[in-house]
Amino acid sequence: MDNVVQKQWEEVDKKLYKVLIFKDFQEAFAFMVRVAFLAEQHNHHPKWTNEWNKVEIWLSTHDAGGVVTEKDRSLAREINELLLVEAN
Amino acid sequence: MDNVVQKQWEEVDKKLYKVLIFKDFQEAFAFMVRVAFLAEQHNHHPKWTNEWNKVEIWLSTHDAGGVVTEKDRSLAREINELLLVEAN
Numbered sequence: 001m002d003n004v005v006q007k008q009w010e011e012v013d014k015k016l017y018k019v020l021i022f023k024d025f026q027e028a029f030a031f032m033v034r035v036a037f038l039a040e041q042h043n044h045h046p047k048w049t050n051e052w053n054k055v056e057i058w059l060s061t062h063d064a065g066g067v068v069t070e071k072d073r074s075l076a077r078e079i080n081e082l083l084l085v086e087a088n
Numbered sequence: 089m090d091n092v093v094q095k096q097w098e099e100v101d102k103k104l105y106k107v108l109i110f111k112d113f114q115e116a117f118a119f120m121v122r123v124a125f126l127a128e129q130h131n132h133h134p135k136w137t138n139e140w141n142k143v144e145i146w147l148s149t150h151d152a153g154g155v156v157t158e159k160d161r162s163l164a165r166e167i168n169e170l171l172l173v174e175a176n
Contacts, residue, residue: 025124025127025128025133026128032120036113039113040113045139045140046138046139047137047138047139048137048138048139049135049136049137050135050136051133051135051136052133
């Protein structure tokens with residue numbers, strides 16, 4: 001995904017948080033579709049918000065009482081890899 | 089989409105707001121894909137949040153200074169129709 005502007009994951013309020021800005025809605029939503037499949041594979045799902053070209057993602061583990069666990073870090077890494085692959 | 093629990097649209101803070109609860113993430117995201125195509129058709133896009141089986145949608149018209157306009161009501165109606173069709 002070319003021209004995506006992203007900040008690295010940061011831990012905010014016991015969640016991993018990332019914000020991404022895409023070219024337009026189609027690019028943003030195409031990314032969300034890929035993350036949706038990743039989330040199903042991991043059986044671990046984000047809370048996320050989209051508004052036009054902007055996607056915000058929060059990862060935390062409900063079963064662990066709403067803190068950041070390896071499940072979140074693993075999904076976060078795979079989301080990063082998705083963005084790297086797309087950039088090539 | 090069977091078994092979707094939804095409240096009717098209500099105007100909250102100068103936005104049309106709706107919350108929907110689906111069976112699971114796949115059902116919720118399948119709905120979002122359909123709404124994404126509607127949004128592109130209308131060239132009018134929601135702010136929305138998804139968390140597992142829950143989808144929240146906010147519609148307002150940025151160009152009109154962030155109030156509810158016919159653009160929002162039109163998209164809201166088509167989202168309702170989508171849900172009706174799917175229920176049959």
